[in-house]
Amino acid sequence: MILVLQLAVAGLATGSVYALIAIGVVLIYKCSGVVNFAQGAYAMVGAYVSYVLLSAGLPPILGVIFSMAVLAALGTLTERLVLRPMLKAQLVAVMMVTLGLLIVSRAACLIIWGPDQIAFPKVFPEGSISAAGIFITYNYIAAGILALVLSLGFLAFYQFTPIGLQQRCAADNTRAALAIGIHVSNQVSLAWAMSAALAGLAGTLLATLNGLSLDLAGIGMIAFPVIVVGGLSSLVGALIAGLLLGVLQSFTDGLLTPALEDFLRAHTSIYSVGALQQVVPYALLVAMLLLRPQGLFGRRGTERV
Amino acid sequence: MMLQVSDVEVHYDGAIVALQGVTFTVERGGLVALLGPNGAGKTTLMKAVAGMLPFELGEIVRGEITYEGAALKGAHPATITRRGVALVQDGRQCFRNLTIAENLRAASFLSPKTAEAHLKMVFGYFPVLQQMQDRPAGFLSGGQLQMLTIAMALMGNPKLLLLDEPSLGLSPVMVQSVFDVVERMHRDLGMTVVVAEQTVPRLLKMATDLYVLSRGRVVMHAKPEEADEDALQRVYLS
Numbered sequence: 001m002i003l004v005l006q007l008a009v010a011g012l013a014t015g016s017v018y019a020l021i022a023i024g025v026v027l028i029y030k031c032s033g034v035v036n037f038a039q040g041a042y043a044m045v046g047a048y049v050s051y052v053l054l055s056a057g058l059p060p061i062l063g064v065i066f067s068m069a070v071l072a073a074l075g076t077l078t079e080r081l082v083l084r085p086m087l088k089a090q091l092v093a094v095m096m097v098t099l100g101l102l103i104v105s106r107a108a109c110l111i112i113w114g115p116d117q118i119a120f121p122k123v124f125p126e127g128s129i130s131a132a133g134i135f136i137t138y139n140y141i142a143a144g145i146l147a148l149v150l151s152l153g154f155l156a157f158y159q160f161t162p163i164g165l166q167q168r169c170a171a172d173n174t175r176a177a178l179a180i181g182i183h184v185s186n187q188v189s190l191a192w193a194m195s196a197a198l199a200g201l202a203g204t205l206l207a208t209l210n211g212l213s214l215d216l217a218g219i220g221m222i223a224f225p226v227i228v229v230g231g232l233s234s235l236v237g238a239l240i241a242g243l244l245l246g247v248l249q250s251f252t253d254g255l256l257t258p259a260l261e262d263f264l265r266a267h268t269s270i271y272s273v274g275a276l277q278q279v280v281p282y283a284l285l286v287a288m289l290l291l292r293p294q295g296l297f298g299r300r301g302t303e304r305v
Numbered sequence: 306m307m308l309q310v311s312d313v314e315v316h317y318d319g320a321i322v323a324l325q326g327v328t329f330t331v332e333r334g335g336l337v338a339l340l341g342p343n344g345a346g347k348t349t350l351m352k353a354v355a356g357m358l359p360f361e362l363g364e365i366v367r368g369e370i371t372y373e374g375a376a377l378k379g380a381h382p383a384t385i386t387r388r389g390v391a392l393v394q395d396g397r398q399c400f401r402n403l404t405i406a407e408n409l410r411a412a413s414f415l416s417p418k419t420a421e422a423h424l425k426m427v428f429g430y431f432p433v434l435q436q437m438q439d440r441p442a443g444f445l446s447g448g449q450l451q452m453l454t455i456a457m458a459l460m461g462n463p464k465l466l467l468l469d470e471p472s473l474g475l476s477p478v479m480v481q482s483v484f485d486v487v488e489r490m491h492r493d494l495g496m497t498v499v500v501a502e503q504t505v506p507r508l509l510k511m512a513t514d515l516y517v518l519s520r521g522r523v524v525m526h527a528k529p530e531e532a533d534e535d536a537l538q539r540v541y542l543s
Contacts, residue, residue, distance in 0.1 A: 162414060162417075165403075165407060165410065165411050165414070166411065166414065168400070168402070168403060168407075168411075169400050169403070169411045172400040172401065172402050172403060173398055173399065173400050173401070174360070175357070175360070175394060175396075175398045176394075176398035176399050176400060176454075176457075177400075178357065178360070178382040178383055178386075179355070179357075179382065179386060179391070179392050179393075179394060179398060179458075180386060180411060180412045180414070180415070180457060180460075180461055181383045181386035181387050181414070181415045181461060182383055182411075182414070183381065183383045184383075
């Protein structure tokens with residue numbers, strides 16, 4: 001039972017980081033109709049930028065905030081330089097370009113920082129707490145709480161502030177938004193900026209947990225099962241599905257894999273089943289598409305965010 | 306003179322001519338009826354004024370549009386809205402995933418100080434919107450949606466209101482109540498209004514000026530009381 005709790009807490013921590021990335025994907029999808037494959041690139045670049053800033057001796061809070069600002073600028077640039085010239089192009093073409101951006105930025109990071117995993121500077125205090133038999137490091141707690149607070153804060157911003165309202169208008173109906181005086185293209189830029197900044201933070205948090213490497217770019221791919229499960233256009237769905245996926249992965253890693261391996265070792269000559277938890281998101285993706293293609297929270301037409 | 310459209314020519318997609326040599330004037334405080342059959346260019350003319358054409362592959366290739374003495378041509382629609390021109394577009398454009406209250410709040414973001422007063426006013430005009438204010442706009446009927454889009458235009462406190470076929474698809478009773486509101490806005494608020502319609506006898510009674518468009522050209526400009534019923538008939542049958 002304690003193991004289950006322990007795994008759940010760890011899963012919630014990584015899950016809330018997934019949620020941060022998935023929320024960004026949903027935000028961009030809602031306002032520009034584009035599924036952004038470059039989200040993982042933002043996470044990776046964000047982590048490397050944080051690494052540079054923190055290594056230069058900036059205090060962790062400032063370093064992370066600056067890196068989010070750099071990513072916000074990068075998101076805006078992507079929208080201005082790539083999206084806007086392609087306004088009249090087919091959406092599939094735009095998505096292919098975002099995939100290209102992912103590959104290019106991964107290559108750029110490879111050239112600059114090399115292929116090896118880098119030890120990430122300390123952001124959160126070292127140590128751990130144990131309560132009710134659960135043992136968890138500060139790293140996990142801080143990353144999880146920060147990601148969760150930011151996700152919730154962002155949802156509140158989107159739902160309750162005037163700019164959030166303009167964002168929702170621009171995402172809902174471009175023509176109507178223009179007619180009431182909203183500069184829709186500025187709102188789209190803002191959405192890209194916010195979503196890149198959130199992804200950059202998520203990348204930094206993941207780097208504090210697992211170290212810094214080019215593999216962070218792959219985290220963008222985990223966002224897709226998350227948003228399919230949550231419903232492509234639901235921000236709340238992205239948050240809940242992100243948490244769910246984190247916990248499921250954690251359970252697979254800590255409970256299912258050992259049990260399965262014990263069973264297989266006892267009855268066959270198979271010794272290991274590998275990183276089964278990496279398969280979970282995509283298995284869930286396939287199951288969801290078969291059973292409920294609109295996702296848990298996607299209801300066309302009347303869906304609220 | 307509030308709005309002056311001079312010798313305007315509009316093409317869609319670089320080829321299709323939608324308006325040709327259109328000259329159209331709106332006096333301050335006027336209520337202009339813009340009549341014409343389907344495809345005459347009424348919607349295009351309104352979109353040209355509101356700056357919406359570039360979003361539909363349309364382009365003003367000739368002529369000028371001035372509003373309150375300054376050029377409008379080429380301005381961004383949001384800028385034009387900020388200058389006091391509100392367009393109630395065809396297709397009942399509103400935010401269907403947002404509640405009615407959110408739709409109205411969003412529509413008043415340019416003039417937040419007067420938002421409360423305007424909200425009271427539009428709820429006075431359209432009590433049904435107040436009763437349903439927490440419902441998503443997607444659940445409204447066609448007539449209620451039309452009320453909402455007009456109410457949204459009013460929330461922005463416009464000086465010039467352009468209504469594109471407000472009666473389209475509405476029951477006769479609903480048409481009456483929509484036109485009641487248009488008349489009250491014009492009379493009580495002194496708002497300058499342009500209404501595009503196919504034919505509405507009621508509109509002719511309240512209008513101060515009448516333009517008839519056909520095949521992209523102005524074929525008649527008259528005072529409504531001087532408009533000859535037979536001449537109007539000929540326009541529609543030609």
